[in-house]
Amino acid sequence: MATLTINDILLTAPESSTILEAAARAGVRIPTLCNVEGCDALGACRVCLVEVAGARNLPAACSTPVRDGMVVHTNSPRVRKARKQTLELLLSEHNGDCQTCIRSRDCELRELSAELGVTSVRYQGEKTSARIDLSTPALMRDIGKCIKCRRCVQVCSEIQGVGALHPQSRGFDTVIGPAFMMDLDTVACVQCGQCSAVCPVGAITERDYIEDVWKAIADPERFVVVQTAPAIRAALGEEFGMEPGTLVTGRMCAALRRVGFDRVFDTNFSADLTIMEEGTELLTRLKSALVGGESVALPMFTSCSPGWISFTEYYYPEYLPNLSTCKSPQQMFGALAKTYYAKSVNKKPEEMTVVSIMPCTAKKAESQRPEMNSSGVRDVDYVLTTRELGRMLRQAGIDLPSLEDEGMDSLMGSSTGAADIFANTGGVMVAALRTAYEIVTGRELPGENLRVEPVEGLAGVKEASITITGANEEWSFLEGVTLNVAVAHGLGNARRLMDSIKRGDASYHFVEVMTCPGGCIGGGGQPRYTDDSVRLKRIEAIYREDQGKPLRKSHLNPEVQKIYNDFLGKPLGERSHHLLHTHYAQRDLVKSN
């Protein structure tokens, strides 16, 4: 431990901590623009400068470790002047216009300028010219607004293990972006949007489809339904200043009705359905392997996270047969809304518009995959992120916190607790085990409260083993079998897991991967700023939602039972095959020029 003073406050901090971390413990805020949790400090932005007695220069607090006896000042005239100067330099190059910028509400550069009292820019800088990249359905990039902090580079390389964005060229000409300053779709970007979640400014953001949705709602000819992913209800409140971890399920339904959607439905419904299909698929694969001695692809990987699907298509094509053929809950919903539900209200698929509210930018890309048209038209028309829904509600003057709770509409609106936990890492695994274990043994999944602790929490790769005893007749081949499962979140962790599977260091039956750190609750389209403390609060809220439900196992969802009776037949049946399952294909890492 080191003893030091920060602004004359005496404190002790571990030797390994930085001045920035020590200051936070002392309740002293030091502004930052480039620092990202979980990545090495780059010291690129220089707004975290502090004065350390005896040091000639002003060191960067984010990358300077504490020392015993250190005397630090964070608010001296020299520090204030230097920080202001740094900001003025950034602003002199910044090609921005706050009034019309998509980020203006929560832009860190704009906020920091106000916080540090920058009221004029004394430098005449050459402005980086604006260049808008709309090459992907998920993200919008504008080089002119980039302050070259490199948060996106770090997140994309270190957290996601993709490396789509890197500094190109040098000096003033440096551009942070894909290879040779080309568009994002030329490189193997999985469109997860984690870069857009950490970008401090409006240089990388979700592509905004709000106007398209307003237009559909205003069109009297169109029947517009909305689905909301499990992770939205635990985060949308943050868009309205509510504490992270506030559940707003009922208020969200009310808000969506006020927006003007004809029906308010739940992606949770199709998450429960996913468990029926994917659980059956897993048991079928196990049967082929253990009884038939057939060579089936195991471990089976979950397929509900489209960033992970692209990641496999780009980087591990040899494992494509291991991906569950189940579409993601979003796409299952779209295909059923325009067939099953459309029929119930006498609409044709082409008269319906399906809007998704997702925590995820990759879902925008997924909805545009050419094969996602099993209803005969595009199954999901528009995907809005949580952040866009926040903007949309504000545009409509809807104050979420003050609304009364309402419920989801029926036929595709009921769900069990198993669907809720799709929102966080480990959740799909637990939901699948709750149902599969019960199908096989006729008994409830053992473990307290239907939870499987080893696969919960924020560790990067998690494992569990479950030995099956008392299997009923149909599944007797599983008697005494120990099922090994693994869970990874964040594609960097997924890469580590995949490499260990590839080397033969580990072998599993079933593997869950979610693209984003923490799972969907930490998605690239969630309210900013998401760090681990926020992730944990959202996860805690999701488990509260799960435990508050009368039904917590997917196979008990009455609307799921109904759709199998009335429409689908049975899991993996003919109709399911057509509407709920899909296929994958290898992709080139670089688009040829």
Add this chain to the structure above:
Amino acid sequence: MNTALNHTSMKVNPDMPVAVAEGSGDLESPTHEAGEMACSHHEPADESILLEQLDDLLPEYVQKPGGLIPALQVCQSMFGYLPQEALKRISEAFGKSYSEVTGVVSFYSFFSVVPRGKHLIRVCLGTACYVRGGKEVLQALKKDTGIDVGETTEDRLFSLDAGRCFGACGLAPAVLVDENMHKRVNASKTASILENYRTSEGGKSHGDG
């Protein structure tokens, strides 16, 4: 104006051509064997054969610490430039993303991703050369060759580039053709300098220094 956020993490002078940068500490020059076996940038050679040769060479560089830049240099000497397919293979061999590799390529001005001519003409536009007519020299060379900076003549004889200070300020303005330094060049001399390279092999004796 350059702010602290601009990309300046690499220490070598990125304007230095390969031969000059040798021994600067950060750069290793390509191995000799590799350089010799691949002197094929005169005619557009069959790239698929070269790609196979590249695949054979890469493992050796992957093992070396800091092997990426030397591997890129060898690749450029083989193809005369860095074709996309070669860069893809290099990025895969090094386990680095394509964007990371192109970040290195675009940092150093001596790397080229368009086919290079047999002779690379580099005009110094450093302060001393600039004030003493470097800009006019560049204009003249553009006119002589009919190409712009960064381009290659159709016969693949010349490529044109501008640089910043070759360390010959006392003898400005300077023009570097391949490894040969031409000093105190003026706009009326450029055509005759080029003529020597058109007629002779390599123009070894033309560095008039």
